[in-house]
Amino acid sequence: MTLSPKMRTRMTVFWMLLPTFLILIGFYLFPTLYNLELSFSDITLLKLKKGGDFVGTTNYTEFLTSSSFRDIAINTVFWLTAISVSVRIVLGLLFALLLNSKFLKSMRLTTIARLMLLVPWATPPVVAVIAWRWLFDPTYGPINSWLISSGLISDPIAFTANLATVWPAIITIIVWNTTPLIGVSLLAALQTIPEDLNEAAAIDGANRWQQFRFITLPYLMPTISVLTLMSVIWTFNNFVYVWLTTGAGPGTFTNVLATEVYMKAFIDLRIGYSAAIGVSMAVVMAFFGAMYFRYFGLTEMQDKVG
Template identity: 80%
Template sequence: MTISPKMRDRFTIFSMLLPTFLVIIGFYIYPTIYNLELSFTDITLLKLRQGGDWIGFSNYWEFLSSSTFFEIAFNTVFWLTAVSVFFRILLGLTFALLLNSKFLADMKLSTVARLILLVPWATPPVVAVIAWRWLFDPTHGSINEFLLWTGFISDPISFISNLKTVWPAVNTIIVWNTTPLIAVSLLAALQTVPEELNEAADIDGANRWQQFRYITLPYLMPTISVLTLMSIIWTFNNFVYVWLATGAGPGTFTNVLATEVYMKAFIDLRIGYSAAIGVTMAVVMALFGALYFRFFGLNDMAEKVG
């Protein structure tokens, strides 16, 4: 039987893509299906070998109807995700504009400023949390010492254990450690804005704000949209900062979905229940991503800029 050149080309392409497909199946699809299967059982760490009994949607219903669900969801959506992403995008854009300014270039400080900005980003999250916990320490922390010295406070503040300050403290750590990535990405986008447009607008009498509003910002919107989506997904699923900074405390005041997954799996030993929370998180992010692209389509933005 003679194989046609077209069939031979298809076979060659398939054989070249097969390793990639196997990697995707092994590292993504299979764990996803297995985790989904676990979420419908009552399996625990104590009976992993025996396996769990099939209980349907009981884990999902128990989680969604629990007394702590709305508190955990609010902490995750508002405090952990919305607040930190908002300040990261805002500060990242501010730093990008500053680094791209003629002032720093004229002062020969652009390179130094960029290196300084990269220091927080190069710091591992574990190190960042430990350093900031020391800064927030009520006894020996530099922040309390400074506030006492300036007279802003009369008594030290326990930022990590005080209900009024714990979330601002956690968000400070996240923003400090992750904003440089946003700033560097926006700086790269800023440097693609045609200078001729700003020069033409300047000749037509447009001020700095108008040039930013009608020229620079539209060029940055596709990048801002992608960075916002990536930041939301990454932060929504993040476990490290909250757990290392507060351990979901005081009590469970800063408990979020990711820490709830960990505690249910490795403290309460309920693997099936923990898997159900994880699947819920994945579904929420998948729906959010689909709606995000639907209502803030990146392709449409790119076409408008182009």
């Protein structure tokens, strides 16, 4: 049988893509489906050899109606995600504008400033958290030492144990470690804006704010849009910062969805229940992503920029 040229092209494409599909099925689809199966069972770490029993949606119902659900959801959505992503985007934009400014160029500081910005980003999160825990330490930490020696406080502050300071402390660590990526990405986007647009606007009488508002910002919006989406998904699912900084404490004060998944799986040993939380998180993020692109989609952004 002789294949038509079109069919031959299709077959070539199929065979070339097949390895990728197999990898995706093996490393993504299979674990996802397995996790989904676990979420409908009562399997625990003690029953891994025997296997769990099917319990329907019990795990989901128990989680969504648990007394701790509201606090965990607020911690995850408001503190961990909304606040930290907003701060990162705003600070990242400020860093990008500063690094792109004529002032830094005139001072010949552009290169060193960019390198300095990259240092926190190059620091592994585990190292960043350990370093910041030491900085925050009430007994030996330099922040407390400085605050006491400058007379601002008389008794050291247990930043990671005090209910008033624990969330700002966690957010500080996240922002320090991850803002550089936002800054560098926005800097790259800033450098694509044609200089003559600003010059033309200036000739037409636009002040600095108007140039930023009506030229720079619209150009940056596609990048900001993607960075925001990525940051939200990455932060919403993040486990490292909260767990290593506070262990979800004091008590469960900073417990978020990712730490709840860990605690249910490896402290309470309830793998099935934990899987149900994980699936819930994935559904929330998928819904968020779909809505985000619907209302702040890249195509629309591109249209605005022209």
